[in-house]
Amino acid sequence: MDTGTTEPAGENNADAATPELVIxxxxxxxxRSxxxxxxxxxxWFVVDNLPPALIPTMVELGARSQGNVARxxxxVDVRGRQFFDNLRDSLADLDSKQVTRRIVFLESxxxxxxxxxxxxxxxxxxxGDGRIVDGIAAERDLLRELRGDADLVIDTSSLNVHELRAKMDAQFAGEEEPELRATVMSFGFKYGLPVDADxxxxxxxxxxxxxVPELRPFTGLNEEVANYVYNQPGAKEFLDRYxxxxxxxxxxxxxxxxxxxxxxxxxxxxKHRSVATAEKLAARIAAEGVETVVVHRDMGRE
Incomplete structure (x- = not known):
């Protein structure tokens, strides 16, 4: 049998474009849905509940599609939890092949x-036979390492479906990926820390x-409040140094x-200091060429 013209598997596709991958x-x-x-x-070509061990294979198949599957x-979720031991190996395999991949983690x-x-x-x-909170605790423990490796964490606790879609659109709708995107979020400590904060x-x-009675009804978006906050000792110095x-x-x-x-x-x-600072900080960051979004999580609360 003549095998002289048979090329090793994969060499025919050596120049194939490797798809961009989001997990x-x-x-x-x-x-997640x-x-x-x-x-x-x-x-994007979306595959639901794919065992992590098969992710590199999916990327290889996409590379053979002659550009038809570019993204x-x-x-990946707990329905495939028996495969989570393979996820680390799959990610290492993708990295060794220089596949552009990102992990998006939905938190709440x-x-x-x-x-x-x-x-x-x-x-x-x-x-199982326990309560919902027991299942949530077990899942958090299972996903703890993956969350730590995530490129983007989105906290959906206070988001509706439309707001989540808007966040995804803001991150992925652009034709060209910027080097870095920043979300500057104001919040109130009495309502808890944002879980997706870096x-x-x-x-x-x-x-x-x-x-200050005359300022209490307003927010940090009002000029009077912003001026009051940034006329305080140390405020401008803090903004410059941060x-x-x-x-x-x-x-x-x-x-x-x-x-x-x-x-x-x-x-x-x-409502006041955090909102005023978030606006000023976002303007500084945007001036450095970073695509920036401002979110005021608790401004409308009583």
Whole structure:
């Protein structure tokens, strides 16, 4: 049998374009299906509940599609938990082949997840004979390492379906990927830390406009409040020095291939100091060429 013209498997496709890969995971009930559907609407080839061991194979098949499958999104969740031991090996395999891959992790608070499962009258996949909260705790433990490796963490605790889709669109709809995207989020410490924050800034070292009667009804978006906050001793110096620190951090993120960062700016109620600072900080970051989105999580709360 003449085998002289037979090429080893894979060499025919040596020049094939390797698809871009996004791995979607996170807590059950946090919105994985919505995130996947959003990417599908943006033209991604989406595979739900693919065993992690098969991810490299899926990428190879995409590379053979002659450009017809340029972007692949894979949903990995606890339904395939018996395969999670293989995920680390699959990611290492992708890295060795220089595949561009990102991990999107959907997060949500226990309270929000319990409400969602109760509203649809379905058990949590891991609760077994226990309670919903038991299943949630087991899943958090299972996904802890994956969450730590995520390129983008989205907290959906206070998001509806449309708001989650808007966040996904903001991250993936562009034709060209920017080097780094930043979300600057104001929040109130009394409502809890944002779970998707990469960096946290505490503005409670400045006087609280809440105790100034004429400023109390307003927010940090009002000029009067912003002027009051940034006329306080140390306020402008803090903004200047923290901006310089963010420049160093951003350079490091770029070197490490991190594409997304969430900066949480907090004060007591998330209405005055944090809002004013988030706006100013976002403007500084945007001036450095970083695509920036501002979110005021708690500004409308009483």
């Amino acid at each position: 979607i995971s996170g807590m059950s009930g946090a919105g 919505t995130a996947a559907k959003c990417l599908e609407d943006l033209g 692949i999104a894979v949903v 608070s226990d309270d929000a997840l319990v409400r969602r499962f109760e509203s649809v009258r379905r058990p949590h996949p891991l609760q 960096l946290v800034v505490d503005m409670r070292f400045l006087p609280n406009p809440h105790w 901006t310089e620190l963010l420049q160093l951090i951003a350079a490091g993120y770029r070197r490490e291939g991190k594409r997304y960062v969430t900066i949480a700016v907090g004060c007591t109620g998330g």
